[in-house]
Amino acid sequence: MSMPAGTGAAPGKVILFGEHAAVYGQPAIAVPVQQVAARALVRPLFNAPSGRIRIQAPEVGVDTELDQLDGQHPLAAAVRFTLEAMGVQHPLAVTIKVSSTIPVAAGLGSGAAVSVAIARGLSGFLGHPLADEQVSAVAFEVEKIHHGTPSGIDNTVITYNQPVYFIKGQPLQTFRLGAPLNLVIADTGVPSPTKITVGDVRAAWQAEPARYETLFAEIGEITKAARRALEQGDMGTVGELMNQNHALLQQLNVSSPELDALVAAARGAGALGAKLSGGGRGGNLIALAAGDPAALQTALQAAGASATLHTVVA
Ligand code: MEV
Secondary structure: OOOEEEEEEEEEEEEEEOOOOHHHHOEOOOEEEEEEEEEEEEEEOOOOOOEEEEEEEHHHOOEEHHHHOOOOOHHHHHHHHHHHHHOOOOOOOEEEEEEEOOOOOOOOOOOHHHHHHHHHHHHHHHHOOOOOHHHHHHHOOOHHHHHHHOOHHHHHHHHHOOOOOEEEOOOOEHHHHHHHHOEEEEEEEOOOOOHHHHHHHHHHHOHHHHHHHHHHHHHHHHHHHHHHHHHHHHHHHHHHHHHHHHHHHOOOOOOHHHHHHHHEEEEHHHOOOEEEOOOOOOOEEEEEOOHHHHHHHHHHHHHOOEEEEEEEEO
């Protein structure tokens, strides 16, 4: 008898509005990015006792028994939280092979996507596919180990794979775009783990709470206005609000000379708006194309972007 393999997949994501302020309860908007993905392929491991799990993630040089990994390791944690959510202690022996085309430490949600792919692939293979809510919760638990104080937006948008209007701790809100969103994503090439910038903003907020809470609230107002503009398909307003959001992220001290230079290049090349996206300091920015995205991509590459990606969010 041959046993079917289980597969789990998850897209990347970008934050359109409200990063960082989301951690403090302000709304944020994120959309999935289908051009990149994480995958987990789960197969039976024959002649091995139940409970044995082999994990392979060639891109990060992992090929080992699960119990050889530190329990805090994101791959180990994703497997453990998945089994806990299923109420299973000694599953059939399996090999889990993880692969991903989502750049790491770039603000595109690679960590959450890998966790979602593992939760789906493993629970599906074991015959009890977890519901989306549980999958999202598994990824959130892993995020907490590595990001300290995540808002939960990354695991939410990646699990549900549709545009989300996210408020920490509140039920999921999705919404419809009034017109397709023509986005160019450009990588500074500077890796920047979200944990660091989120921690820095927290320290700055603790030192000057009133000043930072005002900035978070201003970002929240921009996000609310952006939702209306997105629903109406008013791309001119969306672009203007992106520019305003970027200025506030500069004040939060999470931009960088590389990000600012690429944002300026995007605007100079006719983008309707541009801003950093995700944790900041490095990683990616997003630019809203007015017309031909290829021209915008060329301009961003000429200005030093290490990679660009065009995505249409409908
Ligand atoms: C990361 O994609 C978005 C941040 O707001 C962190 C979070 O919300 O957990 C920077």
